[in-house]
Amino acid sequence: MSPRAACRLATLGFEQVYDYMPSKVDWMARGLPLEGENAGQPRAVDIARTDVVTCGLHEPLGAVHDRVTSSPYGFAFVLGPDGVLLGRLRKASLEQDPDTRAQDAMEPGPSTTRPDTPPDKLLAKLHGADLTTAVLTDPEGRLLGIVRRADLDGTAI
């Protein structure tokens, strides 16, 4: 629909016309603010935790291990350029040789969730898959944060 609108504006003599092709779906998938009657409905991104440990591909596990130990979580995420999520380092992986590079110990391609997912649907998804944590990324795969199942079902301490 938006290409036709952009074309129409151009035919009306507007000289600076742009079509944001991915449109509202893309904006919502980034967890960005919205306005309107339904704008106040809760989204996963609104309750996401952003204090999870991250590291680069070439970082030695020893350094990551120390950060994870002093964090509330037992894992870390491995990020590529621009913060794109590439892998996950679980606690067992972090116990390997401290000189091992993160990219050689990570589990590649963690499953992710859209940040605009309603919390009740996210909770059902986590229960259904028997998972404790949802990982939120934007459409480019950049890490936005995590949501723990305990945050959703009220059992968080």
Place this chain on the structure above:
Amino acid sequence: MSYTQILYPRLRELLDHDAQLVEVLPPGEYQELHLPRAINIPLKTLDAQSAAALDRARAVVVYCWDGL
């Protein structure tokens, strides 16, 4: 007489430079959810009269639900 298709990074730049944002979906969908500061000119009503609400000296960015 043309327009440019853009992705989010360019949209961000344009919004930072005071571009006008126009949702072209029907009013009901706009009322439920729209991008911040967007105005609503539904495609079915887009003509010279409704477009007069726009400033021709500034960039205009249109969007719908998913670009289709």
